[in-house]
Amino acid sequence: MAKNKLQKFADMTTFPHVFQYPFAVLQEKGFEMRGRWNELFFKNTHPIVLxxxxxKGEYTVGLARCFPDKNFIGVDIKGARIWTGAKQALEEGLPNVAFLRTHIELLAQFFAAGEVAEIWITFPDPQMNKTNKRMTSARFMQLYSKIIVPQALIHLKTDSMFMFAYTQAMARVNCFPVVVESVDLYHDYPSDDRPFAPTQIQTFYEKQWRERGIDIKYLCFVMEPRETYIEPEIDIARDDYRSFGRSAVR
Ligand SMILES: C[S@@+](CC[C@H](N)C(=O)[O-])C[C@H]1O[C@@H](n2cnc3c(N)ncnc32)[C@H](O)[C@@H]1O
Structure with missing residues (x-):
């Protein structure tokens, strides 16, 4: 393992706003801040946004700068990536940022019902061959439903027309009201005339997609917690390009 990576892992264990738990510890003791993030960590009653x-967490940090009255938690399984945003937030002294290193599938072990007000899903792998691994599939909606408030806002930013169309269909079949939808975000919502537009800050992957000339798609919808969700059954044209860090399109 690269020394740089080892140093980052070592740093992460000392960061007061980074939470990472081996699965065995989680199983045995549970997570003490579950349902109490605001009381024990943020020390306020502001909405929690994931x-x-x-x-690398730059978007989490960018959102935290834009919205001091919300609490932001970046979630990823890759510690060396999280390190970048975690270090930045620490150096800036941002009080409304934390990072959680875990599999998204385990979210309900870290958050109680109704604890999360908003979720951003930024440039996920579209998982064109594996519906269950897609981060806006019925399976993931069910995971989110265990932790969200009623009428939670879900934001998807993606390069992938496949992921965008699939998520649109998911919103439609489950009757989630759509707040904003755009297949060319930077054309439709320039960031100059509003207090906040999702174009004001970019993720690491987003910058690379834009450099490649790929339009950024954005969908924002309102989700209700429910027992089950309907999986959309439609044929969607597949993306015809290879993605950064993703397996080749088959
Ligand atoms: C394509 S990258 C996008 C990163 C960032 N959002 C951006 O736009 O720059 C996808 C990220 O999702 C993380 N990820 C994918 N599946 C995950 C899972 N099940 N649990 C936790 N993290 C996951 C990966 O580790 C990776 O950092």
Missing amino acids: ELGCG
């Missing part, structure tokens, strides 16, 4: 698959 960025799932936050990678």
Whole structure:
């Protein structure tokens, strides 16, 4: 393992706003802040917003700068990536940022019902061959339903027309009201005339997609916690390009 990576892992264990638990410890003791993030960590009653698959975490940090009255938690399984945003937030002294290193599938072990107000899903792998691994599939909606408030806002930013169309269909069949939808975000919502537009800050992957000339798609919808969700059954045209860090399109 690269020395740089080892140093980052060592740093992470000392960061007060980074939470990472071996699965065995979680199983045995549970997570003490579950249902009490605001009381024990943020020390306020502001809404909690998650960025799932936050990678290097710049978007979480950027959102935290834009919205001091919300609490942001970046979630990813890759510690060396999280390190970048975690270090930045620490150096800036941002009080409304934390990072959680875990599999997204385990979210309900870290958050109680009704604890999360908003979820950002930024540039996920579209998982064109594996519906269950897609981060806006019925399976993941069910996971989110265990932790969200009623009328939670879900934001998807993606390069993938496949992922965008699939998530649109998911919103439609489950009757989730759509707040904003755009297949060319930077054309439709320039960031100059509003207090906040999702174009004001970019994730690491987003910058690379834009450099490649790929339009950024954005969907924001309102989700209700429910027992089950309907999986959309439609044929969607597959993306015809290879993605950064993703397996080749088959
Ligand atoms: C394509 S990258 C996007 C990173 C970042 N959102 C960006 O736009 O720059 C996807 C990220 O999701 C994380 N990820 C994917 N599946 C995950 C899972 N089940 N649990 C936790 N993290 C996951 C990966 O580790 C990776 O950092």
